[in-house]
Amino acid sequence: MSGSYPISKRNKVVRRHERGHYDHASVHAILDGALLANIAYVVDGQPFCTPTAFWRDGEHLYWHGSSASRMVRFQAPGVPVCVTVTHLDALVLARSAFHHSVNYRSVMAFGTARILDGREEKRRAIDGFVDRFYPGRSALLRPVNSQEFKATTFIGMEIEQASAKIRETHVGDDEEDYALPIWAARYPVRQIVGAAEPCPRQHPDARQPPPGMAPYREGRALDEVLTEAFRATAPPRAEE
């Protein structure tokens, strides 16, 4: 059985509250279909919003960056962050301007950034990062060296609160406007994966993608691919 995140002013869906969801399953499904998040943080009152790759392990989100980067330097002391993920699913053209909309699935997750300490914790993080996207890949790679560990900072955040917001319907017009002779429609939008482009310097003994890449088939929706890869690496926990 899935639980829910506690609701407060911070994560409550204020506008269009009927589109809001607070259960773990809805939030996780949106996160696990994504590679990039936008991470908001504050430096001296100035907000920054940095797009970066992230991954989930249970109720924790992780990302990483160069130890020299702005994001890492200013998140390192343990600051409040907002992690936002959005999938755009359709454009919706209505008969009046303000009923134009988009279909989307988004999550805002709130927590406090913290640095991952220690070589073992970092090793688990980088392996988890690679394998979450490309199942089994970490074991196939050239091992990480000390210099790489030193130059990279991993940041983790427990999801203290989160909300999902979803619109997945068709055109929604004022009732009297349906009678107007105005063309209205929805255009689906999909983010798709193309065919693998091998490295031009591929080793002759490494011409075949490893079996873990099976989810990455040409023309598939990226969120489906990423969800399948996530589940191959991290089978659903009992409570999900």
Added chain:
Amino acid sequence: MSGSYPISKRNKVVRRHERGHYDHASVHAILDGALLANIAYVVDGQPFCTPTAFWRDGEHLYWHGSSASRMVRFQAPGVPVCVTVTHLDALVLARSAFHHSVNYRSVMAFGTARILDGREEKRRAIDGFVDRFYPGRSALLRPVNSQEFKATTFIGMEIEQASAKIRETHVGDDEEDYALPIWAARYPVRQIVGAAEPCPRQHPDARQPPPGMAPYREGRALDEVLTEAFRATAPPRAEE
């Protein structure tokens, strides 16, 4: 001739500075291919990052929301915001964990949110919003009514500073690692538009999409469609 944004600590690309661009043309090209931005703002020290539709007019960005929404209520007093746009172009799988990457085009734009006042300014904004995405469409719609204007707040921001960050290369490994028999590759990622799905309650005299929808052809990349629509509505200014 295109100018550039002033560079300071706020918008300087710290890490991977060779990927940074500050000229108007690079920043505008990334913005004009997008529909959604992530807008970061601060409420009592807590960062929020809200995905929302936006559009550009010269050096101004605009977005809107319900007057009751959190985003609008807290941005209204004129607060610093960061508007981030990201296009994901490819997944890059290298021979070592830390050289895994993605190809992307992103912009961080900084400025101060301000409310658009007055009915005429709002009318120009909503027409500009609709037409920027769907050329000529505002003239075809049921006119906006007073209640809709009242319930909606438009926010504008002059781009004070911005930076673009772009990665568009192939696998980049340490020189000695190319000799390893490890499969490495790039997977292109594209966000594409599907075929129009007409409103199920379409008026019989409105079965054809209007000519302004010509850019929206099935299977095209959304960023190309949005760029073409933008240019159809807002021809490049002399200085661009």
